[in-house]
Amino acid sequence: xxxxxxxxxxxxxxxxxxxxxxxxxxxxxxxxxxxxxxxxxxxxxxxxxxxxxxxxxxxxxxxxxxxxxxxxxxxxxxxxxxxxxxxxxxxxxxxxxxxxxxxxxxxxxxxxxxxxxxxxxxxxxxxxxxxxxxxxxxxxxxxxxxxxxxxxxxxxxxxxxxxxxxxxxxxxxxxxxxxxxxxxxxxxxxxxxxxxxxxxxxxxxxxxxxxxxxxxxxxxxxxxxxxxxxxxxxxxxxxxxxxxxxxxxxxxxxxxxxxxxxxxxxxxxxxxxxxxxxxxxxxxxxxxxxxxxxxxxxxxxxxxxxxxxxxxxxxxxxxxxxxxxxxxxxxxxxxxxxxxxx
Amino acid sequence: xxxxxxxxxxxxxxxxxxxxxxxxxxxxxxxxxxxxxxxxxxxxxxxxxxxxxxxxxxxxxxxxxxxxxxxxxxxxxxxxxxxxxxxxxxxxxxxxxxxxxxxxxxxxxxxxxxxxxxxxxxxxxxxxxxxxxxxxxxxxxxxxxxxxxxxxxxxxxxxxxxxxxxxxxxxxxxxxxxxxxxxxxxxxxxxxxxxxxxxxxxxxxxxxxxxxxxxxxxxxxxxxxxxxxxxxxxxxxxxxxxxxxxxxxxxxxxxxxxxxxxxxxxxxxxxxxxxxxxxxxxxxxxxxxxxxxxxxxxxxxxxxxxxxxxxxxxxxxxxxxxxxxxxxxxxxxxxxxxxxxxxxxxxxxxxxxxxxxxxxxxxxxxxxxxxxxxxxxxxxxxxxxxxxxxxxxxxxxxxxxxxxx
Numbered sequence: 001x002x003x004x005x006x007x008x009x010x011x012x013x014x015x016x017x018x019x020x021x022x023x024x025x026x027x028x029x030x031x032x033x034x035x036x037x038x039x040x041x042x043x044x045x046x047x048x049x050x051x052x053x054x055x056x057x058x059x060x061x062x063x064x065x066x067x068x069x070x071x072x073x074x075x076x077x078x079x080x081x082x083x084x085x086x087x088x089x090x091x092x093x094x095x096x097x098x099x100x101x102x103x104x105x106x107x108x109x110x111x112x113x114x115x116x117x118x119x120x121x122x123x124x125x126x127x128x129x130x131x132x133x134x135x136x137x138x139x140x141x142x143x144x145x146x147x148x149x150x151x152x153x154x155x156x157x158x159x160x161x162x163x164x165x166x167x168x169x170x171x172x173x174x175x176x177x178x179x180x181x182x183x184x185x186x187x188x189x190x191x192x193x194x195x196x197x198x199x200x201x202x203x204x205x206x207x208x209x210x211x212x213x214x215x216x217x218x219x220x221x222x223x224x225x226x227x228x229x230x231x232x233x234x235x236x237x238x239x240x241x242x243x244x245x246x247x248x249x250x251x252x253x254x255x256x257x258x259x260x261x262x263x264x265x266x267x268x269x270x271x272x273x274x275x276x277x278x279x280x281x282x283x284x285x286x287x288x289x290x291x292x293x294x295x296x297x298x299x300x301x302x303x304x305x306x307x308x309x310x311x312x313x314x315x316x317x318x319x320x321x322x323x324x325x326x327x328x329x330x331x332x333x334x335x336x337x338x339x340x341x342x
Numbered sequence: 343x344x345x346x347x348x349x350x351x352x353x354x355x356x357x358x359x360x361x362x363x364x365x366x367x368x369x370x371x372x373x374x375x376x377x378x379x380x381x382x383x384x385x386x387x388x389x390x391x392x393x394x395x396x397x398x399x400x401x402x403x404x405x406x407x408x409x410x411x412x413x414x415x416x417x418x419x420x421x422x423x424x425x426x427x428x429x430x431x432x433x434x435x436x437x438x439x440x441x442x443x444x445x446x447x448x449x450x451x452x453x454x455x456x457x458x459x460x461x462x463x464x465x466x467x468x469x470x471x472x473x474x475x476x477x478x479x480x481x482x483x484x485x486x487x488x489x490x491x492x493x494x495x496x497x498x499x500x501x502x503x504x505x506x507x508x509x510x511x512x513x514x515x516x517x518x519x520x521x522x523x524x525x526x527x528x529x530x531x532x533x534x535x536x537x538x539x540x541x542x543x544x545x546x547x548x549x550x551x552x553x554x555x556x557x558x559x560x561x562x563x564x565x566x567x568x569x570x571x572x573x574x575x576x577x578x579x580x581x582x583x584x585x586x587x588x589x590x591x592x593x594x595x596x597x598x599x600x601x602x603x604x605x606x607x608x609x610x611x612x613x614x615x616x617x618x619x620x621x622x623x624x625x626x627x628x629x630x631x632x633x634x635x636x637x638x639x640x641x642x643x644x645x646x647x648x649x650x651x652x653x654x655x656x657x658x659x660x661x662x663x664x665x666x667x668x669x670x671x672x673x674x675x676x677x678x679x680x681x682x683x684x685x686x687x688x689x690x691x692x693x694x695x696x697x698x699x700x701x702x703x704x705x706x707x708x709x710x711x712x713x714x715x716x717x718x719x720x721x722x723x724x725x726x727x728x729x730x731x732x733x734x735x736x737x738x739x740x741x742x743x744x745x746x747x
Contacts, residue, residue, distance in 0.1 A: 028606070035608040039525055042517035043533045046582065049575065050540050053551045060554045111446020119443060128447070134697050135454045137629060139636025141664040142686050145671060146457045149464070149679075157405045202453055209450075233436035256542065263544025266638040266668060291546045291639070298553065298643050306558075313550040317543070324542035328535070 054317060061311030064304060072311060078276045078293065080305040087312050092278045093193065093288030094316070097268060098261040100197020100282060105205040105257055110250070112205070113212035118238055129213070136206035144267035147199035152190055152271070155198065159189040159283040174284045191273040193287040199271060200264050204257035211256060211331060215249025216242050248330055255327030259320045265291035290316040377428065385420030392416050414445060461686050468684030479649035484675050493685050495651040496666035499566060500692075502655050503645070503662055504635055506570035511577050512627060519585035519623075524611060534586070540579040548576040549640035557644065564646035566660030572640035581630035588622025589615060621703045628700035632693045638664040663689040 028036070065072055067083055075086025116128050163174040176188050219242045227237040243250075268289050274296055275286035290312050300306055393413040418441060425434045467488070468474055474492040482491025522534050552572040557564060592615050600610040616623070646659030647669050661669070663685055670682030711719065 031609075032607045035611070036525060039517055039521035040529075042514055043521045043530060045514065046518050046578065047533055047536060049578070050536050052555075053543070053547065053575070056551055056554050057547070108446055108450050111443045112450045114443050115447035119440070119447075128451070130701055131451060131454060133629070134694075135450070137632045137636070137693055137697055138454075138457065139638070139664050139689055139693060141636065141638045141667050142457065142461055142690055145667065145683065145686055146460055148671070150460055154405075154407055158407060161408070202457075205450065233432050235436040235439035236432060238439070259542035263542060263547070265544065265546040266642075266664070269639075270668070270671070291544055294546050294550060295639055295642060298550070306554075310550065310554055313547050317547045320542045320544055320547075321539050325535070325539040327542075328538040332538075 054314070054321075057310050057314040057317060061307055061314050064308035064311045067304065068308070068311075076277050078297070078308075080300070080308040081302055085308050087290065087315055089276050089278050090288045090290045090293045090312065091315065091319075092280075094262050094290050094319075096193050096280075096282065097197045097200060097264075097272075097287065097289055098258055100194060101200035101204055101261040101264075102254060102258055104198050104201030105208055105261075106254060108201075108205050109208035109212055109253070109257070112209045113216055114238060114242070116209075116213050117216040118234065118242065129210075132206045132209050132213075135202075136210070140203060140264060140267045141270075143199050143203050144270035147195060147267060148270050151199060152195050155195050156186045156189045159192065159194055160186070163189075163283050170280060171282050173281050175281065176284075188285050189283060191271060191285050191287070193272070193279065193282045196268045196271045196287055196289075197282070199267050200261050203264060203267065204260045207260055208253040208257040211249055211253030212246060215246040215253075219245040248333055252327045252329075252331030255323055255330065259324040259327060262323070263291060263316065263320050265295055268292050269295045381421065381424035385417055385424050388420045389413055389417035392420075418442070458690065461683060461690055464680070465683035465685075465687035468680050469687060474681075474684055478651045480651070482649075484673055484678055486677070488677055488680065491681070493663070493666055493681070493688065495648070496661050496663045496685065497688070498651065498653065499645070499660040500635060500662040502653075503566050503570040503573060503641070503660065504631060506567060506655060507574035507577060507634055508627075508631060510571075511574045511581055511630070515578055515581040515627075515630075516585060516623065518582050519589055520611060520615070522582070522586050523589040524607065524615070537579045537582050537586075541583055543576060543579065545572075545576045545637045546639040546643070548572045549643035551575065552640070553643050561656075563657070564644060564659050565657060566645050566652070566655035569641045569645035569660065569662070570655065572644045573634045573637055576637060576640060577630045577634040580633060581626055584626035584629065585623050588619045588626055591622060592618045624703040625700045628696050628703070632696045632700070635662075635696075636664055636689065636693060638662075638668055641665045642668070663692070 064080065064085070068075065068085060072086045073091075074088050075084060076089040078085045078090070112128070112132060116125055116132070120128055159174075162172050166172045167174065174188060223241045223245070224237055227241050232240065269292040272287040272289070272292060273285060274288050274292050276288065279286050279288065294309050294313055294316075297305065297309055300309065390413060393409060393416055396412060397409055418438060421441060422434050422438055425437050429437075471488050471492075473489060475497075476494055477490070477492035478495035479491045479493070480495075518533070518537070522530050522537075549569075549572045552568050552575070556568050556571060561568065596614055596618060597610055600614045605613070641662045642665055645662065645665070647665065648659040648661050652658050652660045667682050667685045667689065670678050670685060673679065
């Protein structure tokens with residue numbers, strides 16, 4: 001390989017240095033210049049819009065941030081008019097719901113992605129790919145309906161069982177219910193972080209699954225056949241070839257799902273009954289999330305109350321942005337984004 | 343014992359005569375043996391029996407989900423045990439993994455089907471009333487029966503909002519996607535990174551942004567236009583990203599061929615890149631629209647709730663289908679909840695229709711043609727061939743005429 005220094009001797013048509021690249025000047029027509037200007041303008045416009053979301057939320061939330069100071073991060077209650085407000089409770093609530101959601105979604109997503117890429121063939125494969133995409137397109141309000149009117153009733157006995165036998169783990173403890181009392185009410189197990197997390201888990205599952213399926217199906221054929229040639233079973237091949245090759249995509253896809261789970265609003269809002277203290281008991285009635293807080297209180301009449309909501313929105317925005325940013329870096333490293341050549 | 347020896351002799355297969363055309367038959371790589379089926383069925387029966395025994399006689403367990411979990415676990419145990427009788431540990435692990443993966447996939451499909459069937463089943467009783475599609479809720483109180491009131495105002499609101507959002511998002515989104523693929527630079531990489539990060543923008547934050555800017559500074563009131571802007575901001579990164587992927591799938595050789603013919607960048611984009619990626623672009627727009635239609639929280643913040651029809655997107659609250667679902671089921675009245683489910687069915691139907699259309703367009707790769715398109719192309723090229731041969735013949739006859747002269 002020849003590396004040509006930019007300050008090298010000028011190319012001489014009949015000399016030995018004729019491989020010095022010719023300087024290329026491009027004379028684009030007027031049409032092309034207009035096209036390029038418009039395209040670049042569109043790119044700038046989108047960048048400005050996206051930047052404005054953050055900037056405006058910060059500007060509007062500055063007043064509340066100034067009043068609350070660092071207490072904004074550590075305070076649990078939400079009484080903006082009394083000057084006593086913070087996002088400690090809602091932020092922890094958001095993370096807990098997202099955590100439950102991810103725990104539900106990951107096994108399902110891995111199972112579905114492996115089934116589509118390794119087990120299903122022919123029409124079944126393409127149908128399942130479409131079904132997963134359809135699952136991502138179902139509106140969140142419909143998952144919320146399903147979660148509130150159906151899943152909640154089914155999950156209460158499960159939640160009671162878990163808290164009875166695993167209540168010694170602080171996360172699964174439930175105050176105010178005596179498992180030995182057969183007449184105890186079930187309402188203490190409703191509207192909990194657990195149920196909201198399961199519903200959100202089903203909602204983010206398709207996103208995780210489609211990223212995973214893509215990286216699984218890109219596992220190199222040579223290594224797959226090598227594993228089979230060495231006598232591996234199908235699961236042995238999956239464990240030694242497909243999963244290690246797909247690790248980046250699995251992590252990235254999970255983080256993408258996490259970002260979506262944290263921002264989910266309406267399904268969570270329909271299920272939980274919002275509380276303004278850190279609720280570490282996943283199975284117990286009462287949960288909180290930043291997005292539900294905004295949906296609940298956006299009608300606040302005072303300027304400070306609105307400003308506080310903007311600050312909470314900014315915190316949610318930054319959180320999802322950071323998570324998703326790292327996720328897309330991980331995912332894009334695990335697959336090539338080059339243009340394909342037929 | 344000559345008879346036994348005779349059966350043990352090696353018999354060479356007759357090599358087929360290559361001149362005779364024997365149809366090739368595919369070799370089945372995976373064979374299902376009879377013992378596999380027996381062990382699966384046997385462990386299914388055994389696990390069902392054991393679980394039934396546990397739930398009816400041995401313990402005070404109850405509940406459908408618990409039953410299924412215990413059934414599944416005991417099935418896996420029985421299946422592993424039966425398989426281990428005539429297979430090694432590797433094969434047993436393979437079978438268990440197969441069972442677990444298939445079950446997980448079945449759960450996912452089951453949940454999706456169940457969500458749809460549950461919604462449709464609950465909403466059915468509302469949909470049989472024609473007034474549900476022709477009236478709004480302004481005359482219907484919370485205690486009125488289902489023969490009064492409907493959701494036409496929410497349908498109209500959804501259509502107006504999504505139309506405004508699309509009118510802005512489609513040109514802008516496609517222009518940015520073209521920019522990202524056609525004019526790569528450091529700046530375009532920044533734009534792509536930001537857009538990818540913004541696909542996770544929570545819809546409520548998009549709503550809050552419009553609420554903080556458009557509503558609080560400019561219009562001072564909730565309106566359908568504000569909701570459309572919020573939905574648009576949410577849809578924009580989604581559409582840009584999937585359109586970008588669709589454009590990147592256009593084969594580079596096609597573009598190079600266009601440049602080699604001397605066409606400008608704009609005409610390459612206009613006549614080669616965009617038509618080739620047409621189906622992918624249509625899919626990205628339709629799927630983005632399906633996401634936008636289903637969003638509730640931006641409409642909740644920016645357009646507000648109303649029971650009456652509102653045709654004007656710039657003034658007054660304008661409800662959409664998902665928000666109507668949300669508001670209906672907040673009521674404790676059974677008829678209102680039934681209306682909520684009916685609205686949800688309409689919304690789900692709308693999304694399903696869009697999804698099927700998107701699949702119909704986008705099931706093919708870039709530049710791939712449907713059967714009818716293929717036939718049209720073939721007819722066209724047959725006509726071209728006729729035309730060219732005719733012209734050739736004419737020119738040869740002319741030149742032979744000239745020679746004759």
